[in-house]
Each structure stands twice: as structure tokens, then as C-alpha cells.
Amino acid sequence: MSNQQIAEQMMTIYNNTHRLFNIDNNQQTILDHQLWNVLHEYFNKSILSSNDTTFHSLYEEIQSIFNTNNISSKKFSQVKNQPGIYTLFTASQYSANTELPVRSIEPAYKQSFDEVVRTYMEEVNKISRNMGRFLEYKKTLYGYYKYEPRFGINYILDLYLIYRKYMGKRMSVPVRKRVYVVQRFRPLYFRELSSSYSSAILSPFGAGSSNSISPVMTNSYRTIMLSNSSVPIHMIVPVSGRLPTLKRLLTNFDRVVMCSNDSDLLNVHLYIILMETAEDSGERMSTISNYITNFLKKYKISRIHLIEVKNGNFTRGYARSYGASRFNETDLLFFIDLDMVFTRDLFPRIRHHTIFNKQVYFPIIFSQYDPQYWESSKMLSNFTSFHIRNDIGYWRQYGFGMLGIYKADLGQIGSWNVEISGWGKEDVEIYDKLVQSPTLNVFRTIDNSLMHIFHTKQCSLTLRDDQMTMCKGTKSITLGSQHILVRHVQKMIELNKI
Numbered sequence: 328m329s330n331q332q333i334a335e336q337m338m339t340i341y342n343n344t345h346r347l348f349n350i351d352n353n354q355q356t357i358l359d360h361q362l363w364n365v366l367h368e369y370f371n372k373s374i375l376s377s378n379d380t381t382f383h384s385l386y387e388e389i390q391s392i393f394n395t396n397n398i399s400s401k402k403f404s405q406v407k408n409q410p411g412i413y414t415l416f417t418a419s420q421y422s423a424n425t426e427l428p429v430r431s432i433e434p435a436y437k438q439s440f441d442e443v444v445r446t447y448m449e450e451v452n453k454i455s456r457n458m459g460r461f462l463e464y465k466k467t468l469y470g471y472y473k474y475e476p477r478f479g480i481n482y483i484l485d486l487y488l489i490y491r492k493y494m495g496k497r498m499s500v501p502v503r504k505r506v507y508v509v510q511r512f513r514p515l516y517f518r519e520l521s522s523s524y525s526s527a528i529l530s531p532f533g534a535g536s537s538n539s540i541s542p543v544m545t546n547s548y549r550t551i552m553l554s555n556s557s558v559p560i561h562m563i564v565p566v567s568g569r570l571p572t573l574k575r576l577l578t579n580f581d582r583v584v585m586c587s588n589d590s591d592l593l594n595v596h597l598y599i600i601l602m603e604t605a606e607d608s609g610e611r612m613s614t615i616s617n618y619i620t621n622f623l624k625k626y627k628i629s630r631i632h633l634i635e636v637k638n639g640n641f642t643r644g645y646a647r648s649y650g651a652s653r654f655n656e657t658d659l660l661f662f663i664d665l666d667m668v669f670t671r672d673l674f675p676r677i678r679h680h681t682i683f684n685k686q687v688y689f690p691i692i693f694s695q696y697d698p699q700y701w702e703s704s705k706m707l708s709n710f711t712s713f714h715i716r717n718d719i720g721y722w723r724q725y726g727f728g729m730l731g732i733y734k735a736d737l738g739q740i741g742s743w744n745v746e747i748s749g750w751g752k753e754d755v756e757i758y759d760k761l762v763q764s765p766t767l768n769v770f771r772t773i774d775n776s777l778m779h780i781f782h783t784k785q786c787s788l789t790l791r792d793d794q795m796t797m798c799k800g801t802k803s804i805t806l807g808s809q810h811i812l813v814r815h816v817q818k819m820i821e822l823n824k825i
Contacts, residue, residue, distance in 0.1 A: 413471035413483070416440075440467065443482055443508050459494025468503070479511040555678045559594035561654060562661045565646030567602045570615055572665050572782070577622055577631065579668045585630065587671065595674055596630045600650040602641040612637075644743040644753035651742065656735035657683065664728045664779070667692070672776035680770045681731035687761055688731035690774035695720040695781040696807045715775060718811050722773055727758040729777060740764055752794050781805060 414422040420432050432440075444464060452461045470484040484506040492498045562580075566573055584595050599619065603612050612635060623629045636649055647662055654660060661677050663669075680688035693715050740760040747753045761769050784805070786798035806812065 413473045413481075415469065415471055417469045436472075439480065439510065440470070440472075440482075443510055444484065444486070447484075447506060447508060460490065460492040462502075462504075463489040463491060465489060465501075479509055482506070482508040482510065484508065555675070556591040557594065558659055558678050559596065560659055560661055560674055560677055562595070562597045562663050563600060563647060563650040564597065564663050564665055565600045565602065565641070565643045565650070566615065566665055567641035567646075568615075569665060570618065572780075573599075573615065574618075575668070575780070576665055577619070580631065583669065583671050585626065589671070591674060592671065596632060598632045598634060598650055598653075600634050600636060600646040602636045602646055642745060642747060644747050645745040647753075648743040648745050651734060651737055654734045656733075656738070658734045660730075660732055660734055660737065662728070662730045662732075666780050666782055667729070668778050668780060670776040673774065676774060676776065677731045680772075681733065683733045684736060684766065686768045686770050687736060689727055689758065689761075689769055689771045690729050690731075690777055691722050691724055691772060692726060692729060692774060692777040692779050693720050694723040694726065694779040694805060696805055696811070697781055715778075720778075720781075723779065726779075727754040730754075730757070732761075736767055739766070747794075752791075752797065755797075 412422075414420055416432055416436075418432075419429055420436070421429055444467060448462065448464050455461045465487045468485045468487050470482060472483075473481045475481060486504045486506055488502050488504055490498075490500045490502045564576065580597050584592050584597075601612055601615060601619075616633060616635060619631070619633050623631055634650060634653065636646060651660055659677070659681060661681075676690070677688060680686065696719060740757070742757075744753045744756050747756075758769075761767055784798060786795055790798060807815070
């Protein structure tokens with residue numbers, strides 16, 4: 328092997344060693360010093376004595392790499408050594424890193440906690456049993472964890488244990504033990520794909536083939552996409568009064584669906600379940616019905632359908648249940664609220680995430696804050712822009728009003744509660760039923776194609792206690808972000824208004 332090849336390999340060794348063992352400031356300083364001394368000594372003895380300018384340039388390149396890595400490693404160490412924020416958990420978990428300060432423990436973390444405790448107890452008792460004693464695990468009183476991307480998860484656990492001694496004088500004593508554990512990531516695993524599978528994946532990106540799909544994938548891929556795009560979607564929206572809001576929904580549906588010639592939108596239908604309003608607002612059923620009829624006159628074939636329900640005062644659960652009863656068992660239904668706007672990206676997601684007899688789709692929607700705190704009147708009317716920012720709104724993780732489900736699956740869990748009147752609760756009940764279903768999986772994820780437009784909420788005094796609590800909670804959350812509200816209060820203080 329030539330000196331040049333040796334030098335190049337040493338450069339590679341240095342770079343890889345620097346990358347793999349960059350642990351902390353002190354260890355890195357020692358490591359850099361040792362590596363550089365070895366390289367420096369080698370070049371002084373073997374390479375610099377040569378007149379070949381290539382070796383000199385390699386030496387200069389290595390020195391440049393060393394200086395660059397030394398600077399970057401110091402910057403990285405400064406960031407890495409800053410104190411991280413631990414998440415506290417008991418029966419729930421409390422975090423400063425999320426929008427939800429208190430939430431239930433995710434199943435993945437719960438499984439991780441249990442595995443850490445089990446492994447720890449096994450290791451401790453391997454030694455203890457030989458000495459005639461062992462520790463019995465009872466429960467975790469509380470704990471902390473912090474995710475370290477480069478290493479794993481750090482745990483601090485406060486365990487309630489029973490110390491049992493069975494050699495000599497027998498005794499059992501309850502004890503608390505503070506445990507520090509690091510759950511490291513597993514080693515990297517890889518497998519080599521067969522040439523036929525690789526070519527099937529890579530062929531669309533090959534030379535001279537920008538759009539082609541390999542024959543290995545063509546049939547199944549096209550079949551899936553074609554079958555998905557042809558599934559009709561029946562959107563069901565209960566309506567009672569609120570004509571201006573209905574106009575916005577119809578305009579949105581007209582722009583996204585009716586004015587499009589895309590094949591995947593031809594089977595999207597909107598069903599308006601119209602009920603009488605209990606409020607004396609002048610927006611009677613006849614007024615709204617006449618508006619919808621006039622709106623549809625410009626179309627020869629319309630995908631907007633009006634269903635009038637003459638059944639006394641409005642209840643959303645009854646309206647949804649009545650609307651669903653009009654369809655066949657194999658029809659795909661999507662329940663949507665009147666205050667929503669959407670883009671065309673919504674419909675492929677409904678089709679993909681809703682699976683007959685297997686899965687239902689509960690999208691997490693983006694909900695606007697009160698616009699008076701964040702935007703001008705000009706921007707308020709521009710609902711098509713779909714601004715998603717922290718100061719404009721939030722992801723409504725505890726909202727379950729939007730639902731994609733097949734009619735047969737809805738019938739399995741008992742449909743909607745038609746007895747609930749007033750604001751909310753019927754969507755929470757249907758979510759609970761679906762979560763408890765032994766056959767249906769609930770698919771829940773953020774969907775940026777749906778937005779809930781802000782409107783003022785009136786919590787009627789006739790609401791049940793649980794409904795009133797939910798209504799007031801939603802009303803306070805949708806007022807504005809903490810940052811915006813603090814800024815607003817500070818401004819009012821400066822103006823001597825408070």
C-alpha cells in the first residue's frame with residue numbers, strides 16, 4: 328500500500344472516529360489530542376520527508392479537517408450539554424414540551440417503562456438471590472424520562488419495593504428506591520434487497536424513465552389507486568339555521584368539488600340534513616331550503632343534496648343518525664360540521680384511512696382562534712388561504728366531530744345518541760364506542776386539509792353539567808394562544824384599560 332493510500336485511510340479513520348466517539352468536552356479533547364499526535368507523528372516521519380507535493384496537500388487537508396471538526400464538535404457539545412427538560416409521569420404524564428400539559432401515557436411509552444423496570448429487577452435480583460435476599464417490585468410511584476436522540480431514553484424512577492430476606496433472620500421491609508436507567512437504542516439492522524425488488528422500486532428514477540413504473544409493481548399499484556379513487560364519499564352535515572355559515576360551506580364545496588373535473592372528485596356528494604331551529608332568528612327551514620334550491624339551479628347534475636327533517640327542535644345526533652339511515656351498508660360516510668372548510672386533499676385521505684369492517688378515520692383538525700386577536704378583517708374572509716400557524720389556531724386533539732366510517736361499521740356500535748340536545752357530547756360518545764370495539768381500529772392523525780373556522784360559542788344554561796363543562800372549556804381554549812393573549816393584556820395595561 329502506498330503512502331498516499333495510507334494517508335487517505337487515516338483521514339477516513341479520523342473522521343469516523345470523530346463521528347462515533349464524540350461524547351463530551353473532556354473525552355473529546357483527549358481523543359482529538361491522541362489522534363492528532365498519531366497523525367502528526369506519522370506525517371512528520373513518513374510523508375513530509377518526501378518531495379511529493381500530493382503528500383503535503385494531504386497533510387494540509389487533514390489539518391483543515393481537524394480544525395473544522397474541532398470547532399463543530401465544540402458547538403455540538405455546548406448544545407448537547409445544555410440541561411434538557413424531563414417529562415414527569417405518574418398515572419398520567421406532564422410535559423412542558425407539548426401543547427397538552429397533562430395527557431395519558433402513550434402505549435409505546437407504557438410498554439417501554441414496564442420493560443425498563445422488569446430488566447432492572449432481573450439484574451438486581453441476579454446478585455441478591457445469591458446472598459439470600461431479593462427485591463419484589465410493587466409499583467412505580469413516579470418517574471421522569473428524557474429522550475436523547477443520540478443514545479436512547481434516560482429514566483429516573485422512584486420505585487416502591489419489598490425487601491425480603493430469607494437466609495438467617497427472615498424479614499420483609501417496604502422500601503423506596505431511586506433508580507437511574509438509560510435505555511439505549513438497539514444496534515443498527517439492515518438487510519440487502521434482492522435485485523428484482525430493488526429494480527421494481529428504483530425503476531421510476533432510472534435513466535430515461537421519469538414516469539414509468541416497473542411491471543413488478545404496475546398491476547397491484549394501479550388496482551389499489553383506481554379502486555380507492557372510485558369509492559363514493561357521502562358527506563353528511565347537520566344544519567339548523569346559521570345561513571351565512573351554510574353559504575360559506577356551499578361555496579367551499581362548489582369551488583373544491585363541483586368546479587373540478589378530476590375523476591377522484593366526481594363521486595363526492597354533500598348531504599345537508601336540514602332541521603328546524605329553536606331560535607327565533609328568521610332563518611326558518613323554508614328560507615334555507617329556498618336558498619339551497621336557488622344555489623343548485625346553475626347545475627344540471629348536482630352533487631349537493633337537501634334532506635329536510637321535520638322532527639321538532641334540532642339535535643345533532645338525531646340529524647346525523649337520520650342522514651346515515653338513508654345509505655346502504657357498504658357506503659362510505661364522512662360526518663362533517665357546518666363550521667368546517669376543506670381542500671381537495673381531504674378526500675384521498677378519507678378513502679385511504681377508512682377501511683370497511685376494519686378501520687374508521689377521526690382526523691385531528693386545525694381550529695382557529697378568535698380572529699380579533701390575530702388578523703385583520705381582510706384576512707377573515709379569505710378562508711381559502713388555509714393559514715396554519717400557532718398564533719392563528721391549534722390542533723383540536725379532543726375534538727371528535729369529523730368521522731369517516733362505513734354505514735355497516737356505524738351500525739355495529741349502535742350509531743349516534745339521538746337523545747342529547749344542545750352543544751356537544753354525542754361525538755365523544757361515538758368515539759368511546761369505536762375505541763372499545765373489538766373489530767374496528769381507530770385511525771387518528773392530524774389532517775391539514777380541514778380547518779374549523781372560528782365562531783362565537785353560546786353555552787346555554789339548559790345544558791347538562793358535563794356538556795356545560797365541555798362548552799366552557801372549548802370556549803376558553805379557542806379565545807387565543809397564550810402568547811397572543813399575554814400580548815393583548817399587556818397592550819390593555821399600557822392603554823390603562825385594565
